[in-house]
Amino acid sequence: GNMAKTGAAPVDEIMRYAEYSPKTNIRSDAEIDRRLVSVRVVVGRYAFQLWKPLGQAFSETVKKMPSAGFSSYYKGGFEQKMSRREAGLILGVSPAATKTKVREAHRRIMVLNHPDKGGSPYLAAKINEAKDLMEKETRR
Amino acid sequence: MAKYLAQIVVMGVQVVGRAFARALQQEYAASQAAARARGRSGQQSAAASSITGMSLQEAQQILNVSTLSPEEIQKSYEHLFKVNEKSVGGSFYLQSKVVRAKERLDEELNIQKQEQNQQSQQNPET
Numbered sequence: 001g002n003m004a005k006t007g008a009a010p011v012d013e014i015m016r017y018a019e020y021s022p023k024t025n026i027r028s029d030a031e032i033d034r035r036l037v038s039v040r041v042v043v044g045r046y047a048f049q050l051w052k053p054l055g056q057a058f059s060e061t062v063k064k065m066p067s068a069g070f071s072s073y074y075k076g077g078f079e080q081k082m083s084r085r086e087a088g089l090i091l092g093v094s095p096a097a098t099k100t101k102v103r104e105a106h107r108r109i110m111v112l113n114h115p116d117k118g119g120s121p122y123l124a125a126k127i128n129e130a131k132d133l134m135e136k137e138t139r140r
Numbered sequence: 141m142a143k144y145l146a147q148i149v150v151m152g153v154q155v156v157g158r159a160f161a162r163a164l165q166q167e168y169a170a171s172q173a174a175a176r177a178r179g180r181s182g183q184q185s186a187a188a189s190s191i192t193g194m195s196l197q198e199a200q201q202i203l204n205v206s207t208l209s210p211e212e213i214q215k216s217y218e219h220l221f222k223v224n225e226k227s228v229g230g231s232f233y234l235q236s237k238v239v240r241a242k243e244r245l246d247e248e249l250n251i252q253k254q255e256q257n258q259q260s261q262q263n264p265e266t
Contacts, residue, residue: 074236076193077202089233112223112230120220122201123234 078126084137087130099135106131173262181255188247192240199244202237208249217242 079086088095091105109127113119189195200206203216220238224230 073239074233076240077195077198078237086233090231092229092231092233108229109231109234112228113220113234118219119223120202120204120216122204123220123237127234 082126082129082133084133087133090126090130091134093134095134097134102131102134170262174259177255177258177262181251184251184254185248188244188251192244192247194240194244196244196248199241199248202241203245205245208245208252210249213242213245213249 074089084095088097091097091102091109093101093105097105106127110124113123113127115121115124185196200208203213203220205212205216217238221235221242224232224235224238226232226235
């Protein structure tokens with residue numbers, strides 16, 4: 001599946017912060033070089049300190065993720081922008097399905113997932129979106 | 141007599157002052173440790189979202205739970221898992237998302253429990 005945007009953002013922010021280096025005053029070239037070297041060393045050390053806990057968090061979490069029994073299910077969340085392929089998977093029809101088949105599948109899946117019967121509004125929205133997307137490009 | 145009384149009062153004030161300073165120091169250390177624990181659990185939450193490819197927010201939306209109540213989560217999961225069974229004409233893809241959402245929320249509950257355990261270790265009197 002795709003990486004959720006909110007999940008990837010914190011890692012990017014940490015990387016950007018690690019690359020930040022403070023501005024130096026105009027000095028002699030030798031002095032500037034010495035300063036830059038020491039700044040790089042400080043930034044490098046700090047970056048390592050930022051990475052270490054995040055790396056630990058990663059390995060701790062990976063160890064705890066269930067492995068057996070769940071591997072046949074599709075991984076990850078929904079696609080950020082629904083594709084025709086995903087729409088077909090949601091409705092349980094082939095991407096080349098006819099309009100009738102799409103309508104039929106939509107009705108069936110929606111009845112099962114109806115919010116009025118304890119279904120999830122978010123899933124219902126995805127089901128409707130899938131139908132709209134399939135119907136947009138279907139000619140038959 | 142007054143001189144001795146004065147001495148006792150001064151010593152008393154010093155003892156209280158020192159005890160108060162020590163208490164302040166301990167409070168500060170405890171709150172710093174708590175902040176570190178929250179920071180750690182925030183990182184773990186971000187890591188879980190990244191590894192599973194599902195954010196906490198999406199997991200809550202899929203299972204339609206506003207709070208991380210284990211009972212609410214279990215009830216919603218069981219219903220949504222059942223209605224999306226392939227054998228009754230449901231969508232295996234949707235069922236998968238329901239499963240992954242439950243996994244993600246279980247992981248979040250774990251992370252929160254760890255943070256609470258660490259905090260209670262810092263504050264044994266609470």
